[in-house]
Amino acid sequence: MTPSRIDEQVKEVGRAYCRRDRRYGDAGRGYLSLLTNKFTVVRPVRRVNVDLTQGMLGELDARAARLNISRQAVIKTLLGRR
Secondary structure, three states: OOHHHHHHHHHHHHHHHHHHHHHHOHHHHHHHHHOOOOOOOOOOOOOOOOOOOHHHHHHHHHHHHHHOOOHHHHHHHHHHOO
């Protein structure tokens, strides 16, 4: 990618932030009204080891590559659907 193309992409990102700021008003100062004290409780995480065959690992890697996410994210997504 050429430096001029990178500059154009940076400018476009800057314009997107300006549009977002105009949408919320006050050039970003209106964000405080969007913040709340609400939060969700995160359950403790436990680490586990899983033995997989080469075939299973290949399928997992292929799906992760296709979705452009990590192996762990693929596993969590599949388990979360059930």
